[in-house]
Amino acid sequence: MxxxxxxxxxxxxxxxxxxxxxxxxxxxxxxxPIPGAKLGLANIITLLAIYLYGFRDGLTVALxxxxxxxxxxxxxxxxGFMLGLSGAACCTLVMALLLKYxxxxxxxxxxxxxxxxxxxxxxxAACLLLQSGAIIYYLPVLLxxxxxxxxxxxxLLNSLLVHDRxxxxxxxxxxx
Amino acid sequence: xxxxxxxxxxxxxxxxxxxxxQYFRRSYEYSSDQxxxxxxxxxxxxxxxxSTVKRAVAAAYAEMHRIxxxxxxxxxxxxxxxxxxxxxxxxxxxxxxPVRVDADIMAMLLLAKKYNQMSDxxxxxxxxxxxxxxxxxxxxxxxxxxxxxxxxLTLVNSxxxxxxxxxxxxxxxxxxxxxxxGALAKGYATEKAIQALKKNGIRKALLDAxxxxxxxxxxxxxxxxxxxxxxPRKADAIVAVLPxxxxxxxxxxxxxxxxxxxxxxxxxxxDPRTGYPATSNMSVTVVxxxxxxxxxxxxxxxxxxxxxxxxxxxxxxGVELFMITADGHIRHTPPLLSGIEVKAGESYxxxxxx
Amino acid sequence: MTRADKILLAGLLLISLxxxxxxxxxxxxxxxxxxxxxxxxxxxGKLVRKIYLTExxxxxxxxQGRVGPATVEVDGTRIRMMGAPCTGQxxxxxxxxxxxxxxxxxxxxxxxxxxxGAAPVDAVTx
Numbered sequence: 001m002x003x004x005x006x007x008x009x010x011x012x013x014x015x016x017x018x019x020x021x022x023x024x025x026x027x028x029x030x031x032x033p034i035p036g037a038k039l040g041l042a043n044i045i046t047l048l049a050i051y052l053y054g055f056r057d058g059l060t061v062a063l064x065x066x067x068x069x070x071x072x073x074x075x076x077x078x079x080g081f082m083l084g085l086s087g088a089a090c091c092t093l094v095m096a097l098l099l100k101y102x103x104x105x106x107x108x109x110x111x112x113x114x115x116x117x118x119x120x121x122x123x124x125a126a127c128l129l130l131q132s133g134a135i136i137y138y139l140p141v142l143l144x145x146x147x148x149x150x151x152x153x154x155x156l157l158n159s160l161l162v163h164d165r166x167x168x169x170x171x172x173x174x175x176x
Numbered sequence: 177x178x179x180x181x182x183x184x185x186x187x188x189x190x191x192x193x194x195x196x197x198q199y200f201r202r203s204y205e206y207s208s209d210q211x212x213x214x215x216x217x218x219x220x221x222x223x224x225x226x227s228t229v230k231r232a233v234a235a236a237y238a239e240m241h242r243i244x245x246x247x248x249x250x251x252x253x254x255x256x257x258x259x260x261x262x263x264x265x266x267x268x269x270x271x272x273x274p275v276r277v278d279a280d281i282m283a284m285l286l287l288a289k290k291y292n293q294m295s296d297x298x299x300x301x302x303x304x305x306x307x308x309x310x311x312x313x314x315x316x317x318x319x320x321x322x323x324x325x326x327x328x329l330t331l332v333n334s335x336x337x338x339x340x341x342x343x344x345x346x347x348x349x350x351x352x353x354x355x356x357x358g359a360l361a362k363g364y365a366t367e368k369a370i371q372a373l374k375k376n377g378i379r380k381a382l383l384d385a386x387x388x389x390x391x392x393x394x395x396x397x398x399x400x401x402x403x404x405x406x407x408p409r410k411a412d413a414i415v416a417v418l419p420x421x422x423x424x425x426x427x428x429x430x431x432x433x434x435x436x437x438x439x440x441x442x443x444x445x446x447d448p449r450t451g452y453p454a455t456s457n458m459s460v461t462v463v464x465x466x467x468x469x470x471x472x473x474x475x476x477x478x479x480x481x482x483x484x485x486x487x488x489x490x491x492x493x494g495v496e497l498f499m500i501t502a503d504g505h506i507r508h509t510p511p512l513l514s515g516i517e518v519k520a521g522e523s524y525x526x527x528x529x530x
Numbered sequence: 531m532t533r534a535d536k537i538l539l540a541g542l543l544l545i546s547l548x549x550x551x552x553x554x555x556x557x558x559x560x561x562x563x564x565x566x567x568x569x570x571x572x573x574x575g576k577l578v579r580k581i582y583l584t585e586x587x588x589x590x591x592x593x594q595g596r597v598g599p600a601t602v603e604v605d606g607t608r609i610r611m612m613g614a615p616c617t618g619q620x621x622x623x624x625x626x627x628x629x630x631x632x633x634x635x636x637x638x639x640x641x642x643x644x645x646x647g648a649a650p651v652d653a654v655t656x
Contacts (some may be wrong), residue, residue: 067191076193079398102534109535116542131398137553143546147539181541209575209642216642268612323635386635387656395652411625412632417651425655432656433618461655 010173011049011057014067018045018065023072040115042069043153045113046088047095048160052174055096056150062088079129090121106163108154116143203380203396208233213244215364215386221373222334222380222396232376234401236383237367242245243365246281247357249304262346263355267304271351276344284357284364284468285339285346291472292334298479299472300448304354305331309451312444317435319442325451332448359445363426363471366390370467383467387432390424393431400515407525408459408500408512415506416498419515424467428478447479454479456502462489473497482507500524567630567647569609571602574640583607583628583645595639602643609643613635 022042042065044164050058058060066088094117105113119142126135164170206229207220219236231300246259258264262281269275277285288301292521296523305328309320320328336349348355366385370392373381380393382401391401400419408431418425430453435445447454462470473495477485482501489509491495498508498516506518506526516527557575571578573595580603581589590603591611598615611621614636621636631649635642 021588084639104532104534106532108531109538112535112538112542140546140553143549147542147546151539151565163567211637211640214637216633216637243634313618319552382653384653387654389653389655391652402651404651404654406654412627412629413655414651414654429656432621 006075006173007053007057011053011061012047014045014061014104015068016066018042018061019046019068019072022069026073028068038149040118041148043091043111043114043118043150044157044160045159046092047114047153050092050096050099051079051107051161053172055092055100058096059089059092062092082129083125086125087118087122090124091115091118093117106154107158108151111154111157112123112147114145115153119143119146162173180273193319194480197519204229205396206230208237210237210369212240213247213365215362217386218382218384219369219373220382220384221378223378228377232373232378233378235372237370239368240365240385243280243361243368246278247284247361247365249354249356249358263357266346266348269352270348270353274338274340274345274347275344277346279344280364280368281346282339282341282344282432284360285337285355286341287364287468287472288357288360289337289339291335291476295476295480297334297449298447299359299476300332300334301355301357301359302334302337302348302353303446303448304330304356305352306446306448306451307356307358307444308478310442310444310446312435319437321351329448329451332451359462359475360468360472362386362388363424364468366424366471368465370464382436388424388426388467389420391420392422392436394421405461405498406459407523415500415519415524417517417519418461418463420463423463423465424470425461425463426467426474427461428474430454430457445475448498456481457485458500458502458504460485460500461498463498464494469495536562559605567607567645568630569604570644570646572642581609583609593639593641595641596637600639600641601635609645610634610639611643614639614641 021044024098025039045065049061049173062108062123063085066081067076068079070076070084075081095110095114098105098113123135123139123142149151197209203222203224204226205222205228207218207435209216211216213302217237217240219255221229223232245257246262249263249267255387262275262277265275266277274361285301286360288299291299304413306325309328311317331350331353336353338347338349338391357429362385366383366388372385372388373392378392379382383390384492387406389403395401400421404414405416405418405427406429407415408429430441430443430445432443434441436442443453445454446452455522457478462473463475464470464473472504473474477489477497477499480488482499485499486507491493496509496511499515500506504524506524508516536581565641567583569581570585571581573593578593579591579646583604583606584608590601592599592601595615600611600615601613603610603612605626608626610626611624611634614621616636616638618637619635623643624634627643627645629649630645630647631651633642633644
């Protein structure tokens with residue numbers, strides 16, 4: 001009972017953090033002149049949730065973040081929301097698979113794959129929404145844009161976990 | 177907890193799925209062309225149910241036909257269309273007695289008077305006598321003599337257009353005066369047609385009345401309609417593309433109806449203050465919600481000097497102006513900057529700062 | 531950063547560059563074949579003819595309008611109103627058209643020539 005409550009609280013915190021990052025990031029002017037390419041800081045939290053609790057809770061955090069973020073920014077059910085939903089789902093799936101079935105990647109590798117997965121998911125949704133295959137020409141742009149953003153988010157999480165390996169705060173929070 | 181999480185997923189997937197479905201649902205498109213008011217009127221309307229869409233489009237055309245009949249200035253005397261035209265009856269009774277008119281003609285003339293005052297006479301629906309002199313619709317349009325124009329101009333004055341709102345009557349005070357609603361009837365009718373579409377449940381439509389555009393909602397890609405502005409000098413070119421949503425774009429240009437005499441081009445938009453074609457601009461496009469207002473203002477701004485037109489447009493809320501001046505400069509009101517794509521090319525000068 | 535990370539990064543980079551080459555390079559290797567556009571001619575609301583505008587195919591045809599016969603000329607990928615029985619001759623002055631979305635209208639004759647296909651804009655204000 002205590003564990004479940006703890007987990008619930010911690011997951012709620014993760015969702016709140018992810019939403020905050022998502023919304024704040026949306027307010028920042030794009031560092032890149034490419035629509036659809038974002039830093040994806042909220043992915044740090046998604047990856048952390050997968051790392052701590054597994055795929056299912058990671059997906060909860062990711063999807064809740066997209067829904068809440070879009071509600072806050074007034075984009076709920078808009079095309080942008082659909083793209084975000086599809087991107088977040090793909091990203092979470094890719095990262096969870098890599099975390100569960102491989103152990104040769106660090107968080108940087110996982111995050112890289114996740115960022116690329118996110119962009120592919122967005123592109124797929126855009127193809128469906130616009131009912132046009134022409135958007136595939138955007139693929140290289142998004143692929144390349146995913147590399148630095150994935151690297152940065154992965155690097156940030158890696159630093160966090162390295163720090164945690166010494167202090168053990170996160171592990172304590174999860175286990176007890 | 178697990179069960180709840182599962183439920184949450186299902187809920188999110190359901191919402192997402194429904195939203196996607198809503199997005200995917202192909203709406204029914206019905207488009208139709210009719211020759212009306214001296215031009216081709218195309219209506220494209222979208223809706224879920226074919227019969228509703230068709231009924232709405234029919235209602236829109238009916239509304240336009242009704243206004244067209246009321247405002248038609250050129251039918252043969254004695255015919256049925258002549259008797260049903262309020263404008264013809266007003267012209268016939270000029271200097272004699274007031275004529276009872278339809279509420280829509282009343283509304284149009286009140287608008288005309290308002291913008292006559294606002295533009296200091298640069299817009300005048302009593303331009304009829306001068307228009308007749310030039311004969312733009314005739315077989316052989318020609319340049320009238322200065323003397324002819326001077327005498328016809330004495331009959332042009334909106335102050336002698338008496339409108340009695342209580343009695344629903346209109347009276348041209350002096351014999352020989354003549355109304356010409358060419359500068360606003362099409363826009364007014366367009367707006368009426370759009371309101372008819374709306375009333376019949378249409379949320380998404382494009383009405384193109386000979387280049388006067390009015391749109392409802394957004395286009396099939398759920399983005400604002402993309403409306404090109406015609407290049408006034410190149411036959412099949414566009415100088416800019418405007419995003420348009422629930423608004424109208426009407427253009428007045430010197431290239432649409434014109435004739436050439438002695439190497440000079442004479443077009444049909446006359447300056448009521450001189451009796452000659454206005455010379456400040458090549459093309460003026462007005463974007464505002466109401467198509468009737470857009471039609472009037474495109475003529476007003478076309479006739480005024482570019483500086484005066486821009487100043488007047490800036491003072492009006494919800495009115496945007498895009499113009500190509502006679503010396504080839506592209507100018508527009510600042511808010512148009514967001515979303516407009518200008519393709520000035522080599523033909524025109526475009527300084528964004530202005 | 532582990533070795534696998536580096537391999538992944540290199541692999542993704544390679545795929546991205548390859549996709550650039552494949553997608554954007556294709557335009558130059560296989561230039562897209564232009565679809566012939568279709569001109570649709572209607573008179574008084576009724577469909578008269580549909581003509582594919584194809585390079586090298588020329589023709590002229592006479593359309594019976596409301597006020598008399600009008601002559602339409604097709605020159606490869608473009609079409610125009612060559613002669614019309616009306617006074618204004620607006621349609622003749624319009625000149626050649628050939629791009630999707632363009633139209634020529636003869637008012638008195640109630641003749642409409644429209645080029646079909648996906649137009650870059652939804653409508654043109656003029």
